Amino acid sequence: MDVKDIRKKLKKSLDKQRFEHTMGVMYTAGCLAMANEYSMEKAMLAGLLHDCAKCLPTDEKISLCEKHDIIISAVEFENPGLLHAKAGMVLAEELYEVKDPDILHSIKVHTTGEPGMKLLDKIIFVADYIEPGRKEAPRLEYLRKTAFEDLDKTVAEILYDTIHYLNSKSGAIDPMTQVTYNYYERYREE
Numbered sequence: 144m145d146v147k148d149i150r151k152k153l154k155k156s157l158d159k160q161r162f163e164h165t166m167g168v169m170y171t172a173g174c175l176a177m178a179n180e181y182s183m184e185k186a187m188l189a190g191l192l193h194d195c196a197k198c199l200p201t202d203e204k205i206s207l208c209e210k211h212d213i214i215i216s217a218v219e220f221e222n223p224g225l226l227h228a229k230a231g232m233v234l235a236e237e238l239y240e241v242k243d244p245d246i247l248h249s250i251k252v253h254t255t256g257e258p259g260m261k262l263l264d265k266i267i268f269v270a271d272y273i274e275p276g277r278k279e280a281p282r283l284e285y286l287r288k289t290a291f292e293d294l295d296k297t298v299a300e301i302l303y304d305t306i307h308y309l310n311s312k313s314g315a316i317d318p319m320t321q322v323t324y325n326y327y328e329r330y331r332e333e
């Protein structure tokens with residue numbers, strides 16, 4: 144499926160706001176790829192598809208995962224919003240015909256991250272957080288600057304802010320978010 148068709152299909156399956164966010168992540172991922180001598184095409188395609196399952200009803204996200212023997216954790220059952228990453232990987236492969244394992248993997252881990260992420264994983268993780276349409280997160284100006292200077296440090300700072308945000312609203316922290324932070328904490332300076 145070519146990128147134009149993917150874009151058309153996505154526009155129909157995402158709400159307006161999510162589609163705008165998706166465009167922002169696609170272009171931001173492209174910029175981060177330029178800054179890191181990574182394939183711009185791969186980064187933009189991953190950015191385009193990272194939230195492809197975001198607007199599916201919970202039961203569809205669950206059945207997409209179950210069909211592919213993806214284990215759904217207790218935290219994911221309680222916070223089904225988390226499932227759009229794993230379900231997105233399945234949908235990107237099945238519906239959008241993506242075969243590139245790097246792209247599929249970056250979609251899978253884009254919400255919680257994971258220890259020892261590859262460059263594309265980090266590009267998508269960071270682009271998702273700093274894209275121009277994001278308004279609500281704290282320290283956005285700072286993170287948008289460091290993203291182009293030190294990707295690992297930016298991953299660490301985003302995880303730090305996410306964990307603090309979840310704690311402040313008593314949201315359950317996915318064990319993967321925590322182990323990812325434990326791994327990337329070494330890249331924080333302060």
Ligand code: DGI
Nearest residue numbers: 194222253254255271305309314315316317320
């Ligand atoms: O899909 P997006 O909104 O673009 O971004 P995302 O895939 O990073 O999802 C962000 C949401 O996920 C945000 O509301 C915080 C939440 N989140 C991230 N890590 C965790 C989490 N929610 C819970 N309960 N636990 C986590 O560890």
Ligand code: FE
Nearest residue numbers: 193194253254
């Ligand atoms: Fe997402």
Ligand code: FE
Nearest residue numbers: 168193194271
């Ligand atoms: Fe997103």
